[in-house]
Amino acid sequence: MNSLSDVLDSHVNSGSVPGVVSLVAHGAGREPEVAAVGSVDTAGGAPMARDTIFRIASATKPITAAALMMLVDDGRIGLHDPVARWLPELAAPRVVRTPGSPVDDVVPATAPITVFDLLTFRAGYGFPADFSLPAVRLLFEELAQGTPEPLHLTAPGTWMEKLSRIPLLHQPGEAWLYNTCSDIQGVLIARVAGRPLPEFLAERLFEPLGMTDTGFAVPTAKLDRFTSYYKRDGESGPGDGLDLVDAPDGQWSSPPSFPSGAGGLVSTADDLYAFARMLLAEGRAGGRALLSPESVARMTTDHLTPAQREASGLFTEGQGWGFGGSVDVVESAPWNVLGRYGWVGGTGTAAHLVPSTGAVTVLLSQVAMTGPTPPTLMRDFWRYAAEAGGAVR
Known part of the structure; x- marks a missing residue:
């Protein structure tokens, strides 16, 4: 069997990525296997290292969900509370009559948006399979959803005001839609906590763990450990050229006006491993409870109906959804493992854990995904982990 380095080297040597850092942990009591290639x-810069910093994009989502569940554990907000108390912009949402209707053909929402709706991505805001729908186009045009340029986003108050003018695509609780709910969660956390999201995450998660x-920007003193970020200049595949999207001194070198709970964090393999280990220890780290076991269980449990799972297939390949991440409910391939929880990031990142085995896998690269389907690099990595003796099985 090839080594982890061999698997990753094959992708670097083909030119599909400049470099990769990965971590595979086979359960409690065993040192993780780490490779940096x-x-x-x-441009032949510094070699990848275990502590290289990456833009983790949507791998941010589980962290945001955990932070919101901390406030639930604190008793400051309830899972089934309407969010309008803290987000008055969403007090009277309107819904397009059909998903394809013009944005001015709307009806009132039949139920309030709740915290649970946000956590399960069923609030009515977000991306379906068809990005061309009028209400979905507004998310890109008005809110710059999915942009790799955090310094160009507006402040949370302005962002919420713009969001309030965009109709929901579905009634609250009706359908799973991708991405936007995590950004709303970030604003909600800040308002319930009474301080900015970066401060809350640092105090309650990053420092204890x-x-x-990990943060929303890379300090000047750490820019030498930060990667450049690329996109392919043609069809995806080995050997294609790469275009620079963001340099180390670019969009993540200063704190953003809008700290995106959906995809704004930078992190390292070991930092993401620390977060995963906290969840695996039922919310505990260093003898301290950060999350209740009940909250961890809710995060890592599928909450979708079969119909909602089927409709979300473009993004999740038939997986379910917990809070902030997917949950494997089928075992149809080496990368689908019953109960596996986690998510991927559009910048070429992935972080997962398996509660039943204590396994953790982290993969960090710096080339943009060309769509929601995980690239060959991720699939080869997950296949290696499955065959290596219990990492994801």
Whole structure:
């Protein structure tokens, strides 16, 4: 069997990515297997290292969900509370008559948006399979959803005001829609906590877990450990050229006006491993409870109906959805493991854990995904982990 480095090297040598850092943990009591191959950029820069910092994009989502569940554990907000108390912009949402209707053909929402709706991505805002729908186009045009340019986003108050003018695509609780609910969660956390999202995450999660390299910006002193970020200049596949999207001193070198709970964090393999280990220990870290076991169980349990899972297939390949991440409910391939929880990031990142085995897998690269389907690099990595002796099985 090839080593983890061999698997990753094959993708670096083909030119599909400049470099990769990965971590595979086979359960409690065993040291994780870590590999760092290639370089931080295409210009022959510094070699990848275990502590190299990456833009983790949507791998941010489980962290945001955990932070919101901390406030639930604190008793400051309830899972089934309407969010309008803290987000008055969403007090009277309107819904397009049909998903394809013009944005001015709307009806009132039949139920309030709740915290649970946000956590399960069923609030009515977000991306379906068809990005061309009028109400969905507004998310891109008005809110810059999915942009790799955080410094160009507006402040949370302005962002929420713009959101309030965009109709829901479905009634609250009706359908799973991707992405936007995590950004709304970030604003909700800040308003319930009474302080900015970055401060809350640092105090309640990053500092207790020793996630010293995780945040919404990279300090100047750490830019030498930060990767460049690329997209393919043609069809996806080995050997294609790569275009620079963001340099280390670019969009993540200063704190953003809007800290995106959907995809704004940078992090490292070991920081994400620390977060996963906290969840696996039923919310405990270093003898301290950060989350209740009940909240961890809710995060890592599928909450979708079969019809909602089927409709979300473009993004989740038939997986279910917990809070902030997918939950494997089928075992149809080496990368589908019953109960596996986690998510991927559009910048080429992935972080998962398996509550039943204590396994953790983290993969960090710096080339944008060309769509929601995980690229070959991720699939080869997950296949290796499955065959390596219990990492994801």
